[in-house]
Amino acid sequence: MTKTAWVFPGQGSQTQGMGMDLIEVAQDKFKQAEEILGWSIIQRCQGDEETLSRTLYTQPCLYTIEAILVDLLKDKGKNADFVAGHSLGEYVALYAANVYDFATGLNLVKMRSQFMDQAQGGKMVALMKFNREILEKTIENTENVVLANDNSDGQVVISGEPNAVDEVVEAVKAKLAVPLKVSGAFHSPLMAIAAAEFAKVLDEAEFKDAQIPVLANVDPNPSIDGQEIKERLKQQMTGGVRWREIMAQMPSLGVQEVIEIGPGKVLTGLFKRSVKDVSLVNINGLENL
Template sequence: MAITLIFPGQGSQAIGMGLDFYNSFATAKAVFDEVDDALNQKLSKIIFEGDTDQLTLTENTQPALMAVSMAIVRTVEHEMGKSLHSLTAYMAGHSLGEYTANCAASTFTLKDTARLLKLRGQAMQRAVPVGKGAMTAILGLEIEAVESLTKQASLSEDDLCVVANDNSPGQLVASGHKTAIDRIIELALKNGAKRALPLPVSAPFHSPLMQPAACEMADALADTIAQHAKVPIIANVTTAPVLASGEIKSLLIEQVTGRVRWRESMATLQDLSVTHVVEVGSGKVLTGLIKRIDPGLTASFVNTIADLDAFIKLLDSKK
């Protein structure tokens, strides 16, 4: 049985996430304390008792979700006396979750991952003036149809939209200039979409409008020490496993403007002999997506202490 760990992206955050681990395990508390120290910010206070508006600021959400996932990773490793990357075949993460996967695979240190994600959130926010960009979730159409509609909705380089996330069959996200997003919402509904919903985000992620942020991340990653991953990471933009630190950095830069090819990434797992996928961190969004992408894969999650025993038993069966 081959296991892949997956890590959630933006949208999975919730006030109080990870608090049970923080209160119960010194290893988990140490993760939150280290992230707070790295950012010179009481991010843990925002996570555990802040208001939703604070937590959903992109610059807070990104390191916060990573901290929760890594608190669980470090706790499990301590309880088992083994590194998780020695017990799993692959790791992957949705958008910012790819940084978490690389932290869990020892590509980056926890402190550096926190700093990179804080900067990533800030850079994405700076890249486009508020109100100029937008995103929409399109439900009920397949990728080929949505790609065609983005082309129809895009009038120029200064008025365009693209497929940003290919999450699962019939669940896609378009991103770009607000004017083009308004057009694709109308086009999608006219062409059979069940729903086309504007997303409550502050910037058009994973679109060409994010190029300034990609440049900032290129500089930041160039200055960050990275090791080769201890376990292959399934990259968002290529859907292929990667181990080399230089290639990982290049793909993370490309990811800022590139499509999150989650459906394809998860669909390749059976070809890689993966049988079980476990979502580690806040929420169950990715678990739900996998059930739609490939019902043949067994999917589970660990986001509270109540899930811990089953997760450890699963990993024990791999030893």
């Protein structure tokens, strides 16, 4: 029997107009989201790109739209054997695994986006096509910079204090280095204050044992234990996204099909270049449901 993994993209995958084909079939969810957030997902997704790309709005919009797609898939009798999400996408993965309900997840994402939107003083740069040994040694020998997103063998994001990030970029000499439009050094120790505040919010939320094993950003080994999943999530804001390892785990778990649920094709693109003999599917709206 084919085993399937559902994966959920995070910040950076958002596009203007995303989710607008879902308005008629998910009116209740959009209304519930507006009551929780105090603003309209529909209006933000139909608005200008700059506003939508602000962390404060991007994260709740992605969570809501991806959660609606999960609902529609489950309504069709579909389910997954494993789930994983990239950064913000991990919150949708936990919703898909029934760790918490929609409102609990959105309230967490709301607070997370506020803490991260307020972060300042850091820098993130995506690197493509580089010598990994040189990268790892340079980071090891440079203070205040970390490997934030280990996306694949040939694509990573480094994060930290701006001068330290620039030093690493200069030393590694990647074929392509792209500064990210973010307010702070996400997934690095510079987020420690925000992470400590957010941990208090997480402590108040009820996490049930997962009905589908979850591969976490900070620990790619599958888990269904609700408390363990929460502790892993607490580490996520300052810890790295170990996506390369998550992808490498899939064949050993017997996964033969990976479905990316959400806008864009970032995660299936990474799988295509990194994992052989896995069929890839994208679900970003009603048309391909």
